[in-house]
Structure formats: structure tokens, C-alpha cells
Amino acid sequence: MEGNLIKNILCKTFVKLYQAGLNTPKSGNISARIGNTMIISPSGVAVSDITPEKFIEVKIGDGEIVNGTLTPSSEWRFHHDIYNYFTENKAVIHTHSTYATALSCLNIELPSFHYMIATFGSGPVKCARYETFGTPELSLSVRDAIKDRKVCLLANHGAIAVGESISEAYDNAVLLEELAKIYLISISAGKPTLLPKEEMLELKNKFTTYGKNNDSKA
Numbered sequence: 001m002e003g004n005l006i007k008n009i010l011c012k013t014f015v016k017l018y019q020a021g022l023n024t025p026k027s028g029n030i031s032a033r034i035g036n037t038m039i040i041s042p043s044g045v046a047v048s049d050i051t052p053e054k055f056i057e058v059k060i061g062d063g064e065i066v067n068g069t070l071t072p073s074s075e076w077r078f079h080h081d082i083y084n085y086f087t088e089n090k091a092v093i094h095t096h097s098t099y100a101t102a103l104s105c106l107n108i109e110l111p112s113f114h115y116m117i118a119t120f121g122s123g124p125v126k127c128a129r130y131e132t133f134g135t136p137e138l139s140l141s142v143r144d145a146i147k148d149r150k151v152c153l154l155a156n157h158g159a160i161a162v163g164e165s166i167s168e169a170y171d172n173a174v175l176l177e178e179l180a181k182i183y184l185i186s187i188s189a190g191k192p193t194l195l196p197k198e199e200m201l202e203l204k205n206k207f208t209t210y211g212k213n214n215d216s217k218a
């Protein structure tokens with residue numbers, strides 16, 4: 001029952017990512033964790049053809065398919081490995097969104113140029129070194145870049161957002177794209193001022209408790 005509900009939410013979010021302009025009809029993939037399995041979008045199915053039944057359930061540990069008739073996304077491995085490395089994550093979204101991907105092609109970090117960067121962690125958004133998609137090497141590169149963060153860039157490829165829920169991962173993917181856009185505009189016009197480390201740490205703590213103690217958000 002829980003699996004069907006999650007498949008429905010994943011399917012709706014997969015379509016929303018396309019509608020928000022973060023993915024093209026066949027790019028990007030999405031997953032959610034339930035216990036010791038993950039449910040992930042299928043390989044090569046266009047957004048116009050996606051249905052909840054087409055999502056696949058894969059065991060975390062050995063990657064065995066336990067439910068579903070289609071092939072999991074060709075990028076299933078880093079979804080699987082993120083759940084394995086960081087157990088707090090319940091959802092993973094991968095996009096080839098335009099501005100985040102443009103930044104990833106420059107192979108640079110997204111620095112602390114805007115206070116909202118702190119919603120992802122206290123430091124800059126890192127860019128995972130380039131490795132071929134679907135490989136264990138890419139998983140290791142992602143592990144190093146996304147540790148203690150909610151998002152990372154993938155060099156010459158795209159971006160990843162995680163969350164403790166599917167909606168949180170979605171919000172993080174959308175915000176990363178917006179911040180990447182603002183950063184690219186900023187560096188085209190001049191040299192953005194960066195916020196100090198201490199301020200980013202304080203902001204991170206504020207965001208961690210935001211909504212839990214009636215703090216107001218700017």
C-alpha cells in the first residue's frame with residue numbers, strides 16, 4: 001500500500017519536474033526510499049508515457065529488482081548508493097536542468113553568494129568530478145560532493161538534490177536551479193560578493209530550526 005502511494009507521488013513529481021522546465025521529456029530520474037528498498041523511475045520512458053505502475057522497486061544492498069517489469073533508470077546506481085551512504089535521505093532527484101548543468105560544465109562550485117545557499121548546508125554547493133554515468137566511480141564522486149549537503153552538481157552532466165521527503169528533494173532541485181541562474185547572471189555582470197563562513201553557519205542553523213520555533217524567514 002505504502003509502495004503504491006509513493007509511486008503515485010513520484011510519478012506526479014516526475015511530471016512536475018518537466019513542467020517546471022527542469023527536465024526534457026526523457027531526461028532526469030527520481031526515486032524514494034522505503035525501508036531497505038528504493039522505488040525509481042524507469043529507463044527511457046518519456047514524461048508523456050509515465051504512470052505509477054512503471055516505477056521499479058530495487059533492493060538497497062545488492063540492487064536486485066524486487067518489483068516492476070521495466071528496467072530502472074540507467075542512473076539507478078547513484079540513487080542506490082546515496083541511500084546506502086546517507087540513511088537520512090528518503091528521496092533523490094536527478095536533473096539536467098539548464099543553469100545547474102551550465103555551471104557543472106564550468107566544473108566550479110556554487111559559492112556562498114546568496115543567503116539561500118545555506119538551506120543546502122553551511123558551505124558552497126560542490127561539483128562532483130566527472131565520471132561516466134551509471135558507474136560506481138560516479139557514485140563515489142557524488143558521495144564526496146553531497147556529504148553534509150542537500151544538493152551537488154555533476155561535472156559536465158547535471159545536478160542531484162536529496163531530501164527527507166520527495167517534496168523536500170523537489171524544492172531543493174528547483175531552488176538549486178534558481179540559484180545557479182542568479183549566479184551565472186551575477187558572474188556575467190561582475191564579481192559577486194561572498195558571505196562569510198560564520199554567517200553561512202549561522203544561517204544554516206537558522207534554516208535547520210526554521211518552522212520548528214516560529215522563526216521568521218526573510
Ligand SMILES: [Zn+2]
Nearest residue numbers: 075094157158
Ligand atoms: Zn543524467
